[in-house]
Amino acid sequence: MLKRVLIANRGEIALRVLRACRELGIETVAVYSQADAEALHVQLATQSVCIGPAKASESYLNQTALLTAALATGCDGIHPGYGFLSENADFADACAAAGLTFIGPSGDTIRKAGSKSAARDLMRAAGVPVTPGSDGPVSSVEEALAAAESVGYPVLLKASAGGGGRGIRRCDNAQILPAAYAEAKAEAKACFGDDEMYLEKLVLAPRHIEFQVLADRHGNVIHLGDRDCSVQRRNQKLIEEAPARCLTPALREEMGQAAVRAARAVNYEGAGTVEFLLDADGEHFYFMEMNTRIQVEHGVTEMITGVDLVRQQLRIASGLALDVTQADIHLEGHSIECRINAEDPTKNFQPCPGQVSFLHFPGGAGVRVDSCLYNGCTLSPYYDSMAAKLLVHAPTRLEAIRKMRRCLEEFTLEGFPTNAELSYQILYHPIFVRGGCTTAFLDEHLPELLDFSRRVEEHEEGV
Amino acid sequence: MEFEKVRDIIVETLGCDAEQVTPTASLADDLGADSLASVELVMALEEAAGVTIDDADVANLKTVGDIMDYLAAHKA
Amino acid sequence: MTNQEIYDLIACFERSSLQTLRLSRQDFSIELSRGGAAAAAPAAPAAMPAPAAAPAPREADGEAITAPLVGTFYAAPAPDQPPFVKVGDRVKKGQTVCLIEAMKMMSEVPAPCDCIIEAVLKDNGELAAFGEPLLRYKPC
Numbered sequence: 001m002l003k004r005v006l007i008a009n010r011g012e013i014a015l016r017v018l019r020a021c022r023e024l025g026i027e028t029v030a031v032y033s034q035a036d037a038e039a040l041h042v043q044l045a046t047q048s049v050c051i052g053p054a055k056a057s058e059s060y061l062n063q064t065a066l067l068t069a070a071l072a073t074g075c076d077g078i079h080p081g082y083g084f085l086s087e088n089a090d091f092a093d094a095c096a097a098a099g100l101t102f103i104g105p106s107g108d109t110i111r112k113a114g115s116k117s118a119a120r121d122l123m124r125a126a127g128v129p130v131t132p133g134s135d136g137p138v139s140s141v142e143e144a145l146a147a148a149e150s151v152g153y154p155v156l157l158k159a160s161a162g163g164g165g166r167g168i169r170r171c172d173n174a175q176i177l178p179a180a181y182a183e184a185k186a187e188a189k190a191c192f193g194d195d196e197m198y199l200e201k202l203v204l205a206p207r208h209i210e211f212q213v214l215a216d217r218h219g220n221v222i223h224l225g226d227r228d229c230s231v232q233r234r235n236q237k238l239i240e241e242a243p244a245r246c247l248t249p250a251l252r253e254e255m256g257q258a259a260v261r262a263a264r265a266v267n268y269e270g271a272g273t274v275e276f277l278l279d280a281d282g283e284h285f286y287f288m289e290m291n292t293r294i295q296v297e298h299g300v301t302e303m304i305t306g307v308d309l310v311r312q313q314l315r316i317a318s319g320l321a322l323d324v325t326q327a328d329i330h331l332e333g334h335s336i337e338c339r340i341n342a343e344d345p346t347k348n349f350q351p352c353p354g355q356v357s358f359l360h361f362p363g364g365a366g367v368r369v370d371s372c373l374y375n376g377c378t379l380s381p382y383y384d385s386m387a388a389k390l391l392v393h394a395p396t397r398l399e400a401i402r403k404m405r406r407c408l409e410e411f412t413l414e415g416f417p418t419n420a421e422l423s424y425q426i427l428y429h430p431i432f433v434r435g436g437c438t439t440a441f442l443d444e445h446l447p448e449l450l451d452f453s454r455r456v457e458e459h460e461e462g463v
Numbered sequence: 464m465e466f467e468k469v470r471d472i473i474v475e476t477l478g479c480d481a482e483q484v485t486p487t488a489s490l491a492d493d494l495g496a497d498s499l500a501s502v503e504l505v506m507a508l509e510e511a512a513g514v515t516i517d518d519a520d521v522a523n524l525k526t527v528g529d530i531m532d533y534l535a536a537h538k539a
Numbered sequence: 540m541t542n543q544e545i546y547d548l549i550a551c552f553e554r555s556s557l558q559t560l561r562l563s564r565q566d567f568s569i570e571l572s573r574g575g576a577a578a579a580a581p582a583a584p585a586a587m588p589a590p591a592a593a594p595a596p597r598e599a600d601g602e603a604i605t606a607p608l609v610g611t612f613y614a615a616p617a618p619d620q621p622p623f624v625k626v627g628d629r630v631k632k633g634q635t636v637c638l639i640e641a642m643k644m645m646s647e648v649p650a651p652c653d654c655i656i657e658a659v660l661k662d663n664g665e666l667a668a669f670g671e672p673l674l675r676y677k678p679c
Binding site for chain 1: 476498499502503505506507510518
């Protein structure tokens, strides 16, 4: 087994990894920036080392500092968590070169799965359905027009090196394609220094369904069911659920096998997520991308399968075979996660971190809270604004919704505004309750949701 | 699904008394179900009966009897 | 941090279930750790890897030269050579007082001003955290 793991991350995922290590008897080395000196996981780790100033590029993204700290403290493994360097192929290679086990796939696999167009070709070859589009890049307007013709409008013009919604233009007809093509190409050049473009059919009002996979070094690959992350705003997920209510058992089986084939296609190792777009007809699904890391919302899969995914990452990285087979995986009941962010939805979700003057987390049967907050701590402004994750599990989706409502009522955080109230309103919205949310839900209903919570506040003040 | 099972689901989801749940009882007037509560009741019935109730049909489920007839006509 | 605050800290550490508590301020750091019998001690004694008592900060208050990056502290240019500076030495602004090695790359740490070295706080080959005091000096 791994003996001592450096946790190259911060916040709740650092604490999550530390806990899994502790339960496996693996020692932990926490690294922190000067802004995180008082962080909870820094206090709980076997040893902790300050590696840089607050700025992420000089601390959590500083590969030399991370590798130096790991080697100097006698670590044999590095866990990258999510975000930061978790999907940085060069860092994965640098760890291997320094004789450290990068807890995740190899740099090569990350590159294969990471580049959008390379991944599409691999998936097509592995029999994983991909959104119809141009085979490889479209290097001129004429090529783009031809590809759009064969695929059928509306289409998306996308940068191969794209990500986070940059270098993408929607195109509903041939007339506007030339201008859209030029714009997207320029933006791609500016953002990624690489203006290679490709073209994809635009799936309208799709569902965002992702599958959790686990793969070890002995050829075992399994999937652990699906998650529905449709409640999101500008690609930022807000509420995630497992399993996705809109999948029939047959479709779940078919998509699950496709996810396993996708993982094999890039000889995946560790815990990963295969993201699909499910067409509004609820039958056609298309590979979208693969995330080569543990995800923020991994907890909902853990709650319905009973499998500790971070523990599995540590076992796999230690060379052990999976101790669960596909037959062992059963999706029991329903799980929901609400991400609590330090942001003010009434001020266009402006992040507003600060000090926690009072904190109370909900508890009780079927409730889990993943957070690095403690009474009196300060949420620093240098990193992302996620303060906590509330998760619930119950035999049915309706009971899970009602349990989450209770948890949000009980949840108390004084010191800075959060989106807890907004999530609370969503849990009472008929479309959400009916399970009808698509990725467009939040943007379309935000005014209505915010208006409702404002009226509730006025009512409470009036009482 | 037998009547007792449907009755228990209604009691649990709407928070009403078992005695009130008779075939002729109206969900809104007698059992106090507002629009959201009836959406939740439909969800609970779907999960228990393993069927999907089309949104169009939901509007026609006014009484307990309507629910019984619908479930009898739409086996899992 | 006054003595009373330290006693309070120790008291509340006792009551907590924390194994170690480490608090660092600008010029002061304290580390408390729970030694002795752990609740369900596994076969091997639950030796706490963190040092039992926090190393008392070496005396001499003066300002400190801190580590500009995390790495291994070296007092001398090479193992067989004398250290760059010793306590009492007078050094010029910019003069190298020690090295920090990170992934085989040596960085020279300069004296921030003309000064006299009052204390060397790190041992040769010891890990230095970012911002950690390495040497104390008195400007002159």
